[in-house]
Amino acid sequence: MKKTMMFAISLGVGIGLVLSSGVAILHLDFTSKASSDFIKAEAKKLGMIEPSEYIDKKQIQSENISSDSQKTIIVEIPNGANDKEVAGILKEKNLIESEEAFIKKINEINIQKKFQAGKFEFTDSDSIEDIIKKIIIED
Numbered sequence: 001m002k003k004t005m006m007f008a009i010s011l012g013v014g015i016g017l018v019l020s021s022g023v024a025i026l027h028l029d030f031t032s033k034a035s036s037d038f039i040k041a042e043a044k045k046l047g048m049i050e051p052s053e054y055i056d057k058k059q060i061q062s063e064n065i066s067s068d069s070q071k072t073i074i075v076e077i078p079n080g081a082n083d084k085e086v087a088g089i090l091k092e093k094n095l096i097e098s099e100e101a102f103i104k105k106i107n108e109i110n111i112q113k114k115f116q117a118g119k120f121e122f123t124d125s126d127s128i129e130d131i132i133k134k135i136i137i138e139d
Contacts, residue, residue, distance in 0.1 A: 070123040077135055079117035086115050086135065095122055095131060102128055 073093050077086060083106055087099035096102045105128050114137040122131060 070125050073122045073124060074119055075122060076119045077115050077117055081115050081117070083115075090131065093122075094124070095126065096128060102131075105129070106132065 073095060075089060075093050075095065077089065081089075083103050084099070087096065087102040090096045090102060091099050109132065115135050116137050120134050122134070
């Protein structure tokens with residue numbers, strides 16, 4: 001008896017939800033839409049902000065332009081090239097300012113000066129350390 005009563009209550013609640021949802025759907029006006037101005041006004045009432053009020057679009061555009069303006073440079077290191085030859089190639093491609101500084105940096109890092117042969121892709125903003133990491137053979 002108790003199970004039957006619980007079932008009947010659950011069934012009644014379920015039927016009530018279905019019927020009330022159906023009535024609500026029939027009485028809703030689907031033709032009217034909230035305008036974007038209305039939505040923004042309601043959002044401001046709730047303390048929300050409009051991002052465009054706080055974002056400098058000109059600054060973002062200039063950052064995008066500057067990040068896209070990085071020039072890609074392809075460098076080919078020949079097989080068996082020594083540090084002076086590699087420094088000369090990198091200087092010729094304007095990736096380093098000084099051949100001597102490049103060689104000094106290699107000596108500071110205390111690597112065995114084994115360069116990988118092949119074509120490498122760099123950007124004009126790569127540091128000497130970035131360049132060295134790409135072209136050195138690590139043991």
